[in-house]
Amino acid sequence: MKNERERQQLYTDLYFEKGHWWLKIWQTLVAIFGWMCVFVPIIITVTSFWAIYNPKIPHIWSYSEGIFEIKFIGILLAFAFVMASLFATSMTIIQNRRRDRLAEQWPTYNPINQRRREDTLEAFMDARFGSKEFRENTRYYEVKPEQNLDTDEIKEIYRASNLDDLG
Structure with a gap:
């Protein structure tokens, strides 16, 4: 507790x-x-x-220059608000259309097969480098030369387990 x-x-x-x-x-x-x-x-x-x-x-000042400046700043802020609103609206429309075209198509991976890949990789890492708890709680670990991964070693593990075409 x-x-x-x-x-x-x-x-x-x-x-x-x-x-x-x-x-x-x-x-x-x-x-x-x-x-x-x-x-x-x-x-x-x-x-x-x-x-x-x-x-x-009741007011503290009434200088004509100050009133003109307030009006001018108000116009600038109104223009900036309109431009920011146009930009935000157009970007929202563009992103929604892009999402509809790309992200909401057929799933890019199968979650069940992805889980099998993670389990296969976890078993490989356990055998090569020790348990997950050991790996996460070790401050310093020196990798032996024979423990280094080859360039395509993970891909080969997936291919050997018939997981290479699962996304």
């Missing part, structure tokens, strides 16, 4: 553990300050822009 719990525990965060009150207070204040740094300039800009159409709205 402990080993399974250790595998499940991928990270920890002291903020969400019991205790650590000063850390929680400090990180909460930093987060609030960060969000204020995001929202205050947005509110100032929006109210200043809105105030040119409705003078009852």
Whole structure:
């Protein structure tokens, strides 16, 4: 049970553990300050822009250059949004057509025969290099010259097992 719990525990965060009150207070204040740094300039800009159409709205600045710049940036962002939308839509259509032509055709391999190939290869590796557990848990292993694989050795194993034409 402990080993399974250790595998499940991928990270920890002291903020969400019991205790650590000063850390929680400090990180909460930093987060609030960060969000204020995001929202205050947005509110100032929006109210200043809105105030040119409705003078009852309180605003901090009303420079004509600033209003022109906001309009210009709005036009640029609208153009960028339209171009990104066109690109994303066209790429989606192209990829869907390509997938329909290629990927959804007859399966490229037979899963049952693929499993037989994996079992055959696993048995070969067990005989040549030791058990799977040994291979996965060894930090350093020196391959002997007679253990090296020939160029077509795996292909020959499949051919000998009548698995060479199975994809």
